Amino acid sequence: MRKILLAAAALGFSTIVSAQTDSSALFLQKGLEEKGKGRRMESMKQFEKAYNYNKNNKEVVAELASAYFDLRRYAQAKEKYVQLEQMGDKSAITYKQLMSISFNMRQFDDAIKYASALKKADNSQQVAYYIGKANYEKENLGEALKYLDIAAKEDPKNAEVPYLAARAYADMQNFKQALPHFQKAMELNPNDARLHYEAALIFYAANDDKNSLKYMQAAVDKGIKQDNEFLQNLSMAYLNAGQFNEGIKLLEQALTKRPSDLGILNMLAEAHYDAKKYDEAIRYWDDIMKINNNNAEALYMIGMAYQKKGDKAKGQQLCDKAIAMDPSLQNLKQKKQMPGGF
Numbered sequence: 001m002r003k004i005l006l007a008a009a010a011l012g013f014s015t016i017v018s019a020q021t022d023s024s025a026l027f028l029q030k031g032l033e034e035k036g037k038g039r040r041m042e043s044m045k046q047f048e049k050a051y052n053y054n055k056n057n058k059e060v061v062a063e064l065a066s067a068y069f070d071l072r073r074y075a076q077a078k079e080k081y082v083q084l085e086q087m088g089d090k091s092a093i094t095y096k097q098l099m100s101i102s103f104n105m106r107q108f109d110d111a112i113k114y115a116s117a118l119k120k121a122d123n124s125q126q127v128a129y130y131i132g133k134a135n136y137e138k139e140n141l142g143e144a145l146k147y148l149d150i151a152a153k154e155d156p157k158n159a160e161v162p163y164l165a166a167r168a169y170a171d172m173q174n175f176k177q178a179l180p181h182f183q184k185a186m187e188l189n190p191n192d193a194r195l196h197y198e199a200a201l202i203f204y205a206a207n208d209d210k211n212s213l214k215y216m217q218a219a220v221d222k223g224i225k226q227d228n229e230f231l232q233n234l235s236m237a238y239l240n241a242g243q244f245n246e247g248i249k250l251l252e253q254a255l256t257k258r259p260s261d262l263g264i265l266n267m268l269a270e271a272h273y274d275a276k277k278y279d280e281a282i283r284y285w286d287d288i289m290k291i292n293n294n295n296a297e298a299l300y301m302i303g304m305a306y307q308k309k310g311d312k313a314k315g316q317q318l319c320d321k322a323i324a325m326d327p328s329l330q331n332l333k334q335k336k337q338m339p340g341g342f
Contacts (some may be wrong), residue, residue: 023049023050023053023054024050024051024053024054024057024060025050026050027046027047027049027050027053028046028047028050028057028059028060028063030046031043031044031045031046031047031050031063031067032063034046035063035067040067040070040071041071043063043067044064044067044068044071047060047063047064047067048064050063050064051064056087058084058087058088058089061080061083061084061087062080062084062089064080065077065080065081065083065084065097066097068080069081069097069101074101074104074105075105077097077101078098078101078102078105081094081097081098081101082098085098090117090121091121092118092121092122092125095114095115095117095118095121096118096125098110098114098117099111099114099115099117099118099127099130102114103130103133103134106137108134108135108137108138109134109138111130111131111134112130112131112134112135115127115130115131115134116131126151126154126155128147128148128150128151128154129147129148129151129154129155129158129160129161131143131147132144132145132146132147132148132150132151132161132164133148133160133164135147136148136164136167136168139171141168141171141172144164144165144168145165145168145169148161148162148164148165148168149165152165157188158188159185159188159189159192159195160185162181162182162184162185162188163181163182163185163189163195165178165181166178166179166181166182166185166199166202169181170202170205173205175202175205175206176206178202179199179202179203179206182195182198182199182202183199186199191222192222193218193219193222193223193224194219194224196215196216196218196219196222196224197215197216197219197224197230199215200212200213200214200215200216200218200219200233200237201233203215204233204236204237204240209237209240209241210241212237212240212241213237213238213240213241213243216233216234216237220234228254228257228258231250231253231254232250232251232254232263232264232267234250235247235248235250235251235254235267235271236267238250239267239271239274244271244272244274244275245275247271248268248271248272248275251264251267251268251271252268255268260291262288262291262292265284265285265287265288265291266284266285266288266298268284269281269282269284269285269288269298269301270301272284273301273304273305273308276308278305278306278308278309279309281301281305282302282305282306285298285299285301285302285305286302289302294325296322296323296325296326296329297322297326297329299318299321299322299325300318300319300322300323300326300329302318303315303316303317303318303319303320303321303322304319306318307319
């Protein structure tokens with residue numbers, strides 16, 4: 001009697017499993033039909049029903065993973081592709097999707113892991129860019145540069161590869177090595193205004209004022225947003241290149257928007273001082289003193305400007321007063337008096 005009951009139970013379980021399998025196959029077929037019509041959301045719903053009936057069908061899991069990926073439901077897609085791998089699917093297509101998803105979700109350790117697995121599954125796959133960028137985002141700059149060098153050979157037209165290499169060198173304050181990579185990136189992407197602006201800043205850091213101004217102007221020509229930060233940097237590029245009138249004009253425009261900005265006032269004062277327009281320089285340092293009458297450095301520079309104008313006594317008196325307020329200015333005085341100084 002017990003054997004008969006067990007046999008009946010087994011038969012019942014087998015019937016249930018068979019029905020679930022049939023239902024899963026039915027919804028899988030409906031999902032494939034919807035997919036063929038380009039109705040990705042509807043196909044996903046059918047694949048979800050198929051999956052609920054049979055979670056161990058690799059084709060169902062693969063189609064559901066693909067649907068989630070196409071609809072940018074990356075967390076759900078990754079879960080299903082991981083399940084596929086656990087079910088024995090170690091194909092290049094699965095690892096490529098896992099690499100891409102991990103990368104898009106900024107899960108860079110996983111991106112590197114799956115990129116390496118993809119390369120192992122299919123040696124022809126070009127994964128160096130992904131590994132290089134993931135390492136850059138992890139601030140592992142040595143590994144980033146190693147793989148970006150490979151990526152440049154794999155895909156020489158990808159402008160982001162030399163750009164990332166340039167940023168890596170710049171992050172390490174190695175501006176001279178950054179510059180050739182910036183130039184290569186601009187060659188590949190000549191209309192990117194932001195790229196030209198960043199290159200200009202690196203030329204500035206490398207003390208190449210001529211090229212700094214050149215690429216600042218190129219950024220303007222290519223339509224960069226000219227916010228206050230950009231305009232101040234452009235004005236400094238003009239000033240550093242000795243084009244004082246252009247630099248001063250931009251700073252004056254900035255001052256109309258920020259009339260009490262101490263940084264802009266000081267840049268204007270220094271620009272006029274360097275242009276040997278000492279009265280104007282004094283006027284701007286006076287404006288700083290009106291905002292903060294304890295600004296010893298502004299007072300010191302007013303004294304220097306008077307000395308440059310020829311009023312040595314008044315200038316020296318003001319410099320001495322500033323040094324009494326801030327003794328560290330004595331070092332500035334000595335620097336100014338060195339050969340090649342003011």
